Amino acid sequence: DTAVSQTPKYLVTQMGNDKSIKCEQNLGHDTMYWYKQDSKKFLKIMFSYNNKELIINETVPNRFSPKSPDKAHLNLHINSLELGDSAVYFCASSQDLQYGYTFGSGTRLTVV
Amino acid sequence: KNEVEQSPQNLTAQEGEFITINCSYSVGISALHWLQQHPGGGIVSLFMLSSGKKKHGRLIATINIQEKHSSLHITASHPRDSAVYICAVNTGNQFYFGTGTSLTVIP
Numbered sequence: 599d600t601a602v603s604q605t606p607k608y609l610v611t612q613m614g615n616d617k618s619i620k621c622e623q624n625l626g627h628d629t630m631y632w633y634k635q636d637s638k639k640f641l642k643i644m645f646s647y648n649n650k651e652l653i654i655n656e657t658v659p660n661r662f663s664p665k666s667p668d669k670a671h672l673n674l675h676i677n678s679l680e681l682g683d684s685a686v687y688f689c690a691s692s693q694d695l696q697y698g699y700t701f702g703s704g705t706r707l708t709v710v
Numbered sequence: 711k712n713e714v715e716q717s718p719q720n721l722t723a724q725e726g727e728f729i730t731i732n733c734s735y736s737v738g739i740s741a742l743h744w745l746q747q748h749p750g751g752g753i754v755s756l757f758m759l760s761s762g763k764k765k766h767g768r769l770i771a772t773i774n775i776q777e778k779h780s781s782l783h784i785t786a787s788h789p790r791d792s793a794v795y796i797c798a799v800n801t802g803n804q805f806y807f808g809t810g811t812s813l814t815v816i817p
Contacts, residue, residue: 639747641796641807654803688753698743698758704751 601625604689604702611679612710619674619705621689629653630672631699632664633688641688647672679709713737716797716808723815729784731811733797736778744771744782745796747810753796756782787815 602623611617623630631654632644645664646654652664661677676683686706692699714735723729733742744756757764757771759780764771768787773780784791792815797808 638809639794640809641798643805643807654805686751690753698755700755701745701753704753706751 602689602691602700602702604687604705606705607703608706608708610708610710613679613681615679616675616677617679617707618676619687619689619707621672621674621702623670623689623691623700625691625693625700627691627693627700628669629692629699630666631690631692632672632674633690634658635686635688635704637685644687645672645674676707679707681709683707684709712809713806714797714799714808716795716811718811719809720812721814723787723813725788725815725817727787727815729787729791729813729815731782731795731797731813733780733782733808734778735780735797735799735806737799737801737806739775739778739799740802741800742773742780743798743800744780745798747794747796749793756795784813789815789817791815 605620629648631646633641635641644658647666650666663675665673686704688704689702690699717732741760743758746754746756759773768785770783794810794812796810799806
């Protein structure tokens with residue numbers, strides 16, 4: 599069974615569209631994260647949710663909104679997509695901020 | 711300047727060689743992580759360190775909190791170790807990532 603699963607794996611969409619990426623973990627972890635990896639392979643944290651509370655919100659555009667319906671899910675909704683949003687987005691989870699974490703396989707978003 | 715610096719950026723080694731990747735950071739941390747990203751893109755968490763040394767198979771990670779430095783060692787390297795290795799630090803409420811070290815192990 600996949601511990602952290604993201605869908606879709608690939609997403610190609612036009613500028614201006616609104617899209618969502620879903621993430622689910624079956625590890626019982628308390629904290630879930632969204633990361634963005636740009637074309638230069640540089641990873642940057644976007645959001646973190648702990649027990650459905652937002653605890654990190656890096657300076658990302660407010661077009662990006664995380665939604666956590668429960669502890670096992672953290673979805674990423676993106677409004678008015680721009681070319682610069684093209685990247686690989688990784689979801690991850692951990693038991694708390696001190697322990698190692700488990701990554702999803704990534705969602706490659708291409709905005710055309 | 712990035713809060714986390716890794717060296718080298720790129721590394722090519724012959725199979726069997728001992729490999730060291732270095733990570734220096736400039737912030738106070740509660741933990742340091744080593745991640746491995748395979749050519750297919752998947753990311754695996756290798757180690758989480760707050761002090762001392764950890765070993766898993768052929769991989770060894772060390773950290774010196776006073777010097778704000780960590781090293782990842784790979785003994786008896788193998789082509790399947792070819793990947794990007796990323797150092798990340800946790801300050802307690804923020805994460806900072808290094809730009810990664812791309813390792814290629816040649817048979």
